[in-house]
Amino acid sequence: MTSEMTAPAVSAEPLWRLGTAYFSRKTVLTAAEFGVFTTLSGAPASADELAERLELHPRGARDFFDTLVALGMLTREGELYHNTPLAEHYLNAERASYVGAFLSTADARWDKLVDALKTGDPQNRWGAGAQMFTEQYRTTAAWRNFTAGMDYLNGMIGPVLAEAFDWSTVRSFVDVGGARGNLAAAILRAHPDIEAGVLDLPDVAPVFEEHMAELGLTGKITFHPGNFFENPMPDAQALVMSHVLHDWGVEEREQLVAAAYRALPSGGILLIVDPMIDDDRQGPAGALLTSLNMLMVTPHGSEYTRADCRSWLERAGFTGLTETDLGTHNTLITARKS
Ligand SMILES: C[S@@+](CC[C@H](N)C(=O)[O-])C[C@H]1O[C@@H](n2cnc3c(N)ncnc32)[C@H](O)[C@@H]1O
Known part of the structure; x- marks a missing residue:
């Protein structure tokens, strides 16, 4: 058997999970930033209504909302999307318990991990x-x-x-x-x-x-x-x-x-x-x-x-x-x- 035909000895799955963990985080925090959870609080809406209210292009909107369902941030009953209790408490910007802004602050500094590792310096001023x-x-x-x-x-x-x-x-x-x-x-x-x-x-x-x-x-x-x-x-x-x-x-x-x-x-x-x-x-x-x-x-x-x-x-x-x-x-x- 040639080496090209040998099956990989290790599964890439753990690495793939790590790679897509970033997609999950970014999807949820982007939804918080767009106000998905604030908009849906007490006002369930269909994908079309929600996309229109948030001014989203229809191409990605349905996948975006259904991804939030799969990640446990929204539920969909019939055509209507609702906040889960977790999203309602922590990701509705009108609540004092909102942490969307707090969690997003990590993005800019983690982009500077190399600088922190090279210098030992904090990445804020x-x-x-x-x-x-x-x-x-x-x-x-x-x-x-x-x-x-x-x-x-x-x-x-x-x-x-x-x-x-x-x-x-x-x-x-x-x-x-x-x-x-x-x-x-x-x-x-x-x-x-x-x-x-x-x-x-x-x-x-x-x-x-x-x-x-x-x-x-x-x-x-x-x-x-x-x-x-x-x-x-x-x-x-x-x-x-x-x-x-x-x-x-x-x-x-x-x-x-x-x-x-x-x-x-x-x-x-x-x-x-x-x-x-x-x-x-x-x-x-x-x-x-x-x-x-x-x-x-x-x-x-x-x-x-x-x-x-x-x-x-x-x-x-x-x-x-x-x-x-x-x-x-x-x-x-x-x-x-x-
Ligand atoms: C990382 S937070 C932890 C808060 C809380 N103990 C918890 O477990 O969530 C550190 C806390 O220490 C407080 N703190 C920082 N420097 C302080 C100081 N010199 N004297 C008193 N409190 C201080 C901050 O205001 C902040 O509330």
């Missing part, structure tokens, strides 16, 4: 320290977009975190870098007797208040405005740091862990959540990919291994460490101040 956030999110609308994106991510772990840890011995907690309070709300909903707080930059206060009103929790969670590198952490029996340590370099992470240790009472608990990398650094792919994303959005941030996290906690004086998988590549590590 925002400064280091607290400026990284305050220069980037100058308006309440910008904070709203960013914190909606955070809620989309922390919404997948909040209910799991509320169950994965024994909150029965905790009377008070503060979510450090807790954004607009969505994760704190998930814990409070499951454990209504706990005194809950959020520490975040003062500029976040308006979107925090707005979100609390939307969740029917106005006045139930205390907002502590502050800069966690400059101000002592608030008094609480437990401090949570979710998707916070990965924003920073190792030195700053150790600084935050040490500040938490100083603030906690004896017996107090620090809970750290991030998409952590396995200690052998062979996965999970989700955590390694978000680490590359951190390369492009922060000057020194990255994901890190569980072993790295344990070493920072132990160096700060914490003991009794536990580890729990929270799903979506997130790990919870808890540590106690003796």
Whole structure:
């Protein structure tokens, strides 16, 4: 048999799946940008009506809408297209939970992956320290977009975190870098007797208040405005740091862990959540990919291994460490101040 006639020894399918994953992402985010989900909210429409309303050429319109059905963003009943609950919640631009704009911001920076890998530099123009956030999110609308994106991510772990840890011995907690309070709300909903707080930059206060009103929790969670590198952490029996340590370099992470240790009472608990990398650094792919994303959005941030996290906690004086998988590549590590 000649070599040309030999069947390939490996299937191309895994690569093909990766290649078309980009098509899926682009189709959904383009639909969000065009306002497909906003248009269909409460107003189901046929392909012709929808194409006309959105001014789309008929050639691709039907495939576009049916692809959104196949991807689980729309349903079609008879001739009429409807939003699925997922698309209605996250991709209708009229909702505060809209993440279309947040998700689209990744496109431009991932186009610059080569530059990031060659230079080690973030692919945005925002400064280091607290400026990284305050220069980037100058308006309440910008904070709203960013914190909606955070809620989309922390919404997948909040209910799991509320169950994965024994909150029965905790009377008070503060979510450090807790954004607009969505994760704190998930814990409070499951454990209504706990005194809950959020520490975040003062500029976040308006979107925090707005979100609390939307969740029917106005006045139930205390907002502590502050800069966690400059101000002592608030008094609480437990401090949570979710998707916070990965924003920073190792030195700053150790600084935050040490500040938490100083603030906690004896017996107090620090809970750290991030998409952590396995200690052998062979996965999970989700955590390694978000680490590359951190390369492009922060000057020194990255994901890190569980072993790295344990070493920072132990160096700060914490003991009794536990580890729990929270799903979506997130790990919870808890540590106690003796
Ligand atoms: C990546 S977000 C994580 C939000 C939230 N903890 C979650 O799990 O979705 C990081 C948060 O830290 C806050 N933050 C950044 N720098 C801060 C600082 N110096 N002091 C207080 N909060 C800060 C940001 O405003 C943002 O809400």
